[in-house]
Structure formats: structure tokens, C-alpha cells
Amino acid sequence: MPELPEVETVVRGLRASLPGRTILDVRLGKTDFIDDPAALGEHLPGARIAGVTRIGKFISIELESRAADGPRQIPTLMIHLGMTGRLRTCDPNDPIAPHTHSFFGLDDGQELRYTDIRRFGRILLVPASGMSEFQGQLGPEPLEISREDFCGKFHSREARIKAMLLDQRVIRGVGNIYADESLFRARIHPARIARSLTRAQLIALHSALREVLTAAIRLRGSSVSNYVDSNGKKGEFQQRHRVYQREGKPCTRCKTPIRRIIVAGRSSHFCPKCQAAPRNSGKRKAARQR
DNA sequence: CTTACGGCCTGGGTGC
């Protein structure tokens, strides 16, 4: 699943070919994952790609009108890959992969294609006037937030730490893989209530998150469920996973079998020995059953 | 207000 490191890898790949290109035409297949399909055909043809950046898990393709068109506001093309989305440029004559639903013809003869098996992704246009609201719905970038601000986000919250890491309004870009991996490295159980964590633990989590994300970007992301970057290349960070999808396998630190439980409605992988369970989790469970 | 939880979208993989 594309999370921050995978999206960053895709963005870096696209940055090599897209900026400066002009979009000539738009062809759409299924459109149920596009906020306003008609708007794409309205705004994109003739627009030049000014830059490609990442905003959390979104790929942001900034557009500008060509000089001949005169000044005209062009919205930003925002693409979220969901679980199975792929975005890549290719030759228009290349065979069309199954579940390819959007085609953007470019002025260098290449074609930008969006493929998404499950269509959990999303494509939308954000006008310049809506960018601050769009950004405002997301928390800070985990690689940019300071240690102090990070601790401040969690120290008074009653929610589970895993749920908060996944909440894009708290921190943007983190998904299930990097939440589990950073919690393991910080030795924090995913079901711990954020408020109950010590300052030292929050600092450790901040560092672990930075280290995991940085290492994953360096290895071009994690390839699970067929993720590939904009060049069709697989990432390598999945080989460094210590808990994610390693249920039953020995902890790399203490050999205890890794466990999987559901926290915040998500599979959560952890070492029951290295990541101590919340103090009264047993009592709570018993009370609920009664 | 905050948090928890279930359901929904879709289709590949699994197991019978």
C-alpha cells in the first residue's frame, strides 16, 4: 500500500519527466473514484505541468496555463493512490494494463496512466482558493514536525497511539506499515493510550518514525500487494520489516513470536515482549465481556 | 467536544 515513502518515490520518479510537459487530452474509463470527472476534461487540456510534489499520501501535480492562453487559474491535480493505485508514464502504444482508468496525453508523445485495481484511490482538482483548506485538513509532515510539536500532539489525547498515527489530521502520510514499524522500534504497544505515554516514549516514537520513513524512502518504499513506483520498479523496504506481516515469526530482538491484533479497526503487528501491553487492558476486556 | 465502532466501496487470494 502506498504510504508516505512509496508516494515520495513515485513523486520523485514523475518529477524526472512531467514538469514542463503540457497535457493535451484526457480520456477516462471508470470514474467513480474521481470527485468531478467532467472537470478534468474542462481544466486539464492545454495546461502545463509546473511541478510534482507530495502532500501526505497525495501526489500533487501543479498546473499553469501557457502564456498564449493568458492568465487563467488552473486547479492542482491531486491524486491519492489508495491501496492499489499506480501512476506512470508510458508510450501510448504500450499494452494497457487491466484496471487502467485514466489516460493523460502529453505533448512529448508520452502518456500518463492511472491504474487502480480496487479503485480505493481518488482523483480531484483543488483550485488555488481551496488549497489552504485542503492542507488544513491534514496534520504536519512527520519528517518536518519538531520533537516538541510532536509530543504536544499526543500528550493529552485519550485515543490509542496507533489510531492517532493513522489519523491524517494528526500526522499526514503514515499508514499501517509505518505505524507498526515505528511503534516496534519505539517499543510502544499499539493499543496504548497516547496520554499515558511518557515524554521519553514520545521522543522515541518521533525518532523511530523519522528513521523508519527515511530508511524506507532510501529503499524506494515497501512492495506489498504489488506496489511499484512510476518506473514499474519494486521497493525494497519490505525486507526490513520487523513486525508488519510477520505474524508468528520470531521477533528480531528477542525471538518471541510476533502477534497480530486489531487496533483501531486495523491489523496491528507487534512483539508482545518488547512492546508491553497497556496496564489494565486485561481488566477492561473482562469488564466488557461481563 | 472526543473517541469507538461498524459498514461500505472493490476484487485478488485462499481454502474448501
Next chain:
DNA sequence: TGCACCCAGGCCGTAA
């Protein structure tokens, strides 16, 4: 060979 079932991430409605 078919087919029921599980699961994934984000989002939304509802309940406490």
C-alpha cells in the same frame, strides 16, 4: 471447477 469468505485504507454515520 466453482464459490463463499476474508481483507485492505479511507471515509462516513451513529453511538456513547
